[in-house]
Amino acid sequence: MKMPIVLRGTYEKEIDNAVNLLNDKNKEIARLKDELAVSNKIKESLEIRNSKLSTKLTAVLDKTEELEQQITDHKEYAGEIINKKDRLTYRLEKTMKERNQLEDANHELHQDLVQANAKVQSYKRDNVTLGKIYNNMNRKLWCNQESKRQLAKLATEILDAEKINKNYIAGYLSEIAMRLGGGEQYEFIELGNE
Incomplete structure (x- = not known):
């Protein structure tokens, strides 16, 4: 529609201003549409990322629950191990005390054994000494018995003899005396002929 010329001049500035304003608004709208498109792309990208992160978070939460369960299981097992260690430590201490x-x-016992061995050695020495003493006494007893027998024989011979040989009797007595007291030597004075 065409405007009258009078109106045209009066409103031309306003129309130009309005057109400029509309152009500016259209540019602003276009810019906002571009920004909205960019924001929508960013939003889509963020939603995709959020979805991926949510999936990862779910996986991490599941893994966390699994790890927490493992920690609980390990704590129970560690408690059992600690109890077993305590029991073994107690048994070890008891065994060490007994040891x-x-x-x-x-x-x-070793000290007693050493003392007993010393006593045994002493008893062995004493036994050897007693054996020597016994053998010596036995020899002396035999010699004395033999001397007694020979003296009795000599006495019988002297009583039965008509003539006595003093040298024979002295030699015989000397032989008997050698046996007296276990065979120690005694000096006899040789008797002369009377």
Whole structure:
């Protein structure tokens, strides 16, 4: 529609202003549309990323729950191991105490054994000495018995003899005297002829 010329001049500035304003608004709208498109792309990208992160978060949460369960299981197992370690430590301490007591008893027994061995050695020496004394006494007893027998024989011969040879009697007595007291030597004075 065509405007009258009068109106045209009066409103031309306003129309130009309005057209300029509309152009500016259209440019602003176009710019906003571009920004909206960019924002929508960013939003889509963020939604995709959010979805991926949500999936990863779900996986991480599942893994966290699994790890928490494993930690709980390990804590229970660690508790059992600690209890077992405590029991074994107690048994080890008890065994070490018993071992120390046995070592002390063994040491005492060893000391007793050393003393007993010393006594046995002393008894062996005493036994050897007693054996020598016994043999010596036995020899002396035999010699004395033999001397007694020979003296009795000599006495019988002297009583039965008509003539006595003093040298024969002295030699015989000397032989008997050698046996007296276990065979120690005694000096006899030789008797002269009377």
